[in-house]
Amino acid sequence: MKIVGVYSIKGGVGKTSSTVNLAYLAAEAGHRTLVWDLDPQGAASYFFRVKPKIKGGGRALLRGKRALDDIIKGTDFELLELLPADFSFRNMDILLEGAKKKPIRQLQRLLKPVVGDYDYVFFDCPPSISLMSENIFRAADALMVPLIPSTLSERTLLQLKDFLRKQEGFGALKLLPFFSMVDPERSLHQDTIERLSAKHKGVLEARIPLSPEVERMGIHRMPLPAYAPSNPASSAYRALWEEVAEAL
DSSP, X not given: OEEEEEOOSSSSSSHHHHHHHHHHHHHHTTOOEEEEEOOTTOHHHHHTTXXXXXXXXXXXXXXXXXXXXXXXXXXXXXXXXXXXXXXXXXXXXXHHHTOSSOGGGHHHHHHGGGTTXXXXXXXXXXXXXXXXXXXXXXXXXXXXXXXXXXXXXXXXXXXXXXXXXXXXXXXXXXXXXXXXXXXXXXXXXXXXXXXXXHHSTTOOSOXXXXXXXXXXXXXXXXXXXXXXXXXXXXXXXXXXXXXXXXXX
């Protein structure tokens, strides 16, 4: 089972749309796939038409009062399941701090019972560096990092790299940065992509365009390749998925 966190310190960079579309493409390719919506806003849950609610919330989950496989929901797509968000996840750092043992490895612990059930698990991650984030980093095999072609995105990538470098136990974690919300007509975007790709090793080749069709996912409430498979953004996500699958 490969675990992929779609993560950025910065919000509004395309984390959820990337999580939803990549998970759909993984399932379409025949892989048993789970999306865990860890963001209390519950956008991934919304896209899959699942209510962002867990009985007892994050507290019940961490204390073992709710088994993980009891709260996993099916989606409209074969081989693709969802562990929905809950608004209580906004307090997850407090709940994790209260864990009796290994507060930085609670996500790993919770996933153990379903290790044989899935080929891929995708985390839709909240934008922060926190105890919850460190749990994500410990559990994941790879972090996909969406980058808008801007100086601020480079700064967040550097902050993430610096954090991981100063911690122990992240040597095997793969960083897979990729460019998101790219406007091909903006020369600044193209210049930034060339500069950052040359400066940072491992930046993926696929570019997710700034597309109104991606924004319409909230209207259709389903992955983009499911309802607009020939759209250029769908093609870009397919190219991104192929790179991710090869990297893992």
